Amino acid sequence: MFIAIFSLTLLGGALGLFLGYAARRLAVEGNPLVEEIQAILPGSQCGQCGFPGCAGAAQALANHEAPVTLCPPGGREVVALLAAKLGVEVNLTEVADTVPQVAEVLEDLCIGCTRCYKACPTDAILGAAKQIHAVFREACTACGKCVEVCPTEATRLIPVPVTLQSWYWSKPSLQGATA
Amino acid sequence: MREYLLLLLSTALVNNVVLVKFLGLCPFMGISKKVDTAVSMGLATTFVMTMASASCWLLEHWLLAPLGMLYLRILVYILVIAAVVQFTEMVVRKSNPALYQVLGIYLPLITTNCAVLGIPLLTTQENLPFAHSLLYGFGSAVGFSMVLALFAGLRERLAIAQVPAAFAGAPVGFITASLLALAFMGFAGLV
Incomplete structure (x- = not known):
């Protein structure tokens, strides 16, 4: 049994090392801008922007094919961050700060x-x-x-209405902590 | 030489992996809408199947049999196949991003293509020597790619043909596949 465990571990380890080395050698550099934009977006893959997910939206944003105001759940904050990242002027007062x-x-x-x-x-x-x-x-x-x-x-x-499943305790307030 | 040629012919045509043994039907139906992608998928599967046959033979005869661990055969085979598929995926992603997008989920799914596991298990069962196993894997993979490309060509024609509404889409594809399988029965007795 120990031989089996040892040899299989060795085999798996060797294959893992080989694949790890191959992954380093064959790494694909994606567009760094796309990844940065994707980090700004909420990442909830809700599809409200009309793209299949946040990755698709980030790709379109990086190619300047979509407006920076495309993300409803992100609200004003995300619009401001995206505008700064892409160097686009945007009127923030027109962006409604919405909740889900x-x-x-x-x-x-x-x-x-x-x-x-x-x-x-x-x-x-x-x-x-x-x-x-x-x-x-x-x-x-x-x-x-x-x-x-x-x-x-x-x-x-x-x-989104609060239900028994989505209700949560509100965050402890600063006042309560100091008192 | 003659023996090797006959082995290739037998695995690619007479005992075709898809149409005679009915292994690997998932990519056969799934990735056969366009000839280019079918050929690329065939190439990727050919590489994986040949590598898997060779490495599984080596593991079987140098690791599993000497240490008496034949009960671990399927596990070890799957491990090796998964590693080869991962490697293939990396290569395709690096060398041809467009193809990587097109093949999509079917590329990692080569791991679960039963033909890829089935061929090494069959060569083990038939107790073939190394060169024969390698050729068996390669021949089967060539047969798989050829049938995939043939079927993709047929489906490209079908897409513009007038098909009764009840048969449109997948059903007529299945009927075509069964006719193709019948045609391949004609190779029986060739070798």
Whole structure:
């Protein structure tokens, strides 16, 4: 048994060393700007900017193909950091400082037209024709497409409601610590 | 020489790994939408399969058999295959980033391509000498690449053909694959 353990460890170690050496030799240098931008972005991969994830958004930002205001969850702070990093002028007063949001369907206004259901890119809306629609909050990325298509203004974006799963103790305040 | 040629012919055509042994069907269906990517995937798999056959033979005869650890065979084989695939991935990423993007998840998935594990296990089972094992692996991989490229060509034509709605997409692909497998049955008895 010890021979087996020893030889397999040796084999694994040798292969690991070889791969480690190969990784050093064959390392690909990515665009350092992309990596720096990715470090600024929230990294929650929410997709609200329209890119598949923060990596795609960082790539587009580095190529100046997307505006620095693209990231809704990042808020003002991220816009300011991105503008400084890319050397772009931006009017910060136009950027709303938002909290995480989800879509909501107002049930007394919904006519069950299924337009939001068809527009939703993440299949977060439950519904059928002439049935009142509802939103799966876990799947919603708050992209706002349902708000645009709704003929009766029954969909809107609201801050993510606090539930038993998402509630947390507020951070201890400085006052409490000194008193 | 004649023996080696016959071995190559037998593994590539008569006992084709995809269409006769039905191993490695995942990349066969998954990466066969365009001929260029299919050929590249075939090249990567060829490299991995040949290296895996050779290194598995060496490990089998120099490590596992002398130390009486044959019960660890699959584990050791998988370890070696995973390392070779990792290495291939690094090389492809360095040498051809566009191809790396196109192959995507299928490149690391060569590790779980059952043909890559199946061929070394078959050569072990048949107790072939080293040169034969190497050729067996290489021949099978060539057969795999060839079938992948052939099938990709067929699917490129299929994409612009008029297919009944019920068969559009994957179903007609499967039907084509079965017809291709039937055609390859014609090689039986060649060697």
